[in-house]
Amino acid sequence: MARKAKRKTAGKLPDIRAVAAVAKVSIATVSRTMNGSPLVSERLSKRVWQAIKQLNYLPNTHARTLVSGRSRILGIIVENITNPFFPELIQSFEEIAVARGYEILVSSTNSDPAVLAACARRMLERKVDGVAVMTFGEEEPVLDQLTHRGVPIVLAEFKLDDPKASTILLDYSTGIHQAVRHLANLGHRAIAFLAGPHSLHSAITRENDFRAAMQAAGLPVQKKWIIECDHMLKGGVAGFGQLRKLATRPTAIVCSNDMTAIGVLRAAYMEGLRVPQDLSLIGLDDIDFAEFTLPPLTTIRLSRVELARAAFNALRAQIEDAGNPKLQREFLVSTSLVVRGSTAAPPAPA
């Protein structure tokens, strides 16, 4: 008997039954009201909302998820939350998702496949409705875990042959061609490229696009001037160091991302090299910082907002339009050159 009494006693947070009791309706009606079912009469709906307010009731998402099978949680896995590109991406993604009634679960892998696997597993346990995999490479094997269980995913730049996987194609080519042409127009012929880690699809794509752009501009591609870095500040410093050791040196450097470029900026400064007078420099991403470096960085913009929106839309389509055979599964995000202060004509030969 003490058992039954419990139900009535305080201490417990209000549940749907409490609301139903106050509103003098059934719990089904409360549920329907909260979920915006058109079947509920206005009279009852009003009573329900009032009871909800009065009790300060909050629905339990776990119970909801358990029965409905949908969590309204979206995962977003990024390569490295410490690279400002990603927080900016996460921010946009979160804004869009929250506005549409989704929660997000963020994970950063630091390019470690084991971490990725753990993330995927945790997201599976949390029953995410979809995952945006913004790691830009190295991910395929693990991702099967997700798609095999029917969880929609969206990848940047990599097509997975699975109906549950969508792809965001990044058109680096346009931006990189613009960058190389910009440099060529300024008079540069000796242009280096500090690439990202080859474990990333995106890094390889960017590098290939650079080669293509050089060719298109009729410029020679020097093998020694294409150096694999790590997309981090330190990598830029190291890459620049390697370049300096060479007998013949480039007059301009295109970097696979802004962090690398900022590292170069720092390294060049330490060596007494002036940017852009002695060396022209172009980044990629256009993170917020790019505008605040010394000099402000000329860079190839990759819009986080566009990317986030594409990722969300891809997922939403998969989730809410599941049956549709004509589902859009490919999205395109473009890039374009932003000219600031880190590029100029090459120094006159000595």
Place this chain on the structure above:
Amino acid sequence: MARKAKRKTAGKLPDIRAVAAVAKVSIATVSRTMNGSPLVSERLSKRVWQAIKQLNYLPNTHARTLVSGRSRILGIIVENITNPFFPELIQSFEEIAVARGYEILVSSTNSDPAVLAACARRMLERKVDGVAVMTFGEEEPVLDQLTHRGVPIVLAEFKLDDPKASTILLDYSTGIHQAVRHLANLGHRAIAFLAGPHSLHSAITRENDFRAAMQAAGLPVQKKWIIECDHMLKGGVAGFGQLRKLATRPTAIVCSNDMTAIGVLRAAYMEGLRVPQDLSLIGLDDIDFAEFTLPPLTTIRLSRVELARAAFNALRAQIEDAGNPKLQREFLVSTSLVVRGSTAAPPAPA
């Protein structure tokens, strides 16, 4: 009858019953095994784990949460994920939390109380076990929502008179005193302070500590040289602009955070002012970028790792040691000056 058949059919993900069936034990034994109960014999435990592996079974956290009342999710609310200080903090917090079996839910408020309220609400709905509120101010009213429902929280720098609330005290004073003394030793007497927004406790504390440090160093505090900024890059530019308009100008600037200092660096450069020859500059936080600015930024380090650890420990104590009357509810994180290249002796008077 069709109903019953369903249970056996494929399509469904394996649940605890499936595991029990394969292992030929009861579901209770499966549950106990997964949760590491010492009651399970090794013989059965082995069978269970094998079945789990065989079926590729993943427990449903929502079901778990629903019945146990604990979600093993920790919320972390930051002021602005776009300020690199916070991703670095989140990264540490996540690492610690995941290692201890917790998931994290991240939210960024952009200092908007309405957003904070929405975050708190969503976290309540997701039944988080605790929340680290790393917004550094403006938060009290909303936070009651959390504590009233028995959710432990930990605040930076602000004591809430609630048994469920813990506090992390940040000892800015030490670092700021070191900074001012460092400047004074170099010969500076005219030192400005670019403060953070007064809506933040931390900003006010930092400002007060600056005043105290100036006094302690026997230096005059000029009202006009204390300017409220916004802790963002742009704010630093603006604050520097205001300083430049003054008839008498400082020879050194201490900033309430690194972002502000980096903004100043940029603005000074645009005006042809050299740092540190013409102007000395000190930041606060020591974000990863600080080492890579031109010149490298002298700054007051606030360890994200320490802060994250303190936040996690505070929460864990509240959650897992709930009953304990001798719970530690105050934690201290220290700061200290890191001298790099943005400080030097003041220019000789003209």
Place this chain on the structure above:
DNA sequence: GTGAAAGCGCTAACAA
């Protein structure tokens, strides 16, 4: 339109 009732997958008494 509304309500009654059957679970969603799991944990935690309690019984054996």
Place this chain on the structure above:
DNA sequence: TTGTTAGCGCTTTCAC
């Protein structure tokens, strides 16, 4: 040590 069973709070048939 192991199994049985009653819910956790909600959505969703299915009746009415």
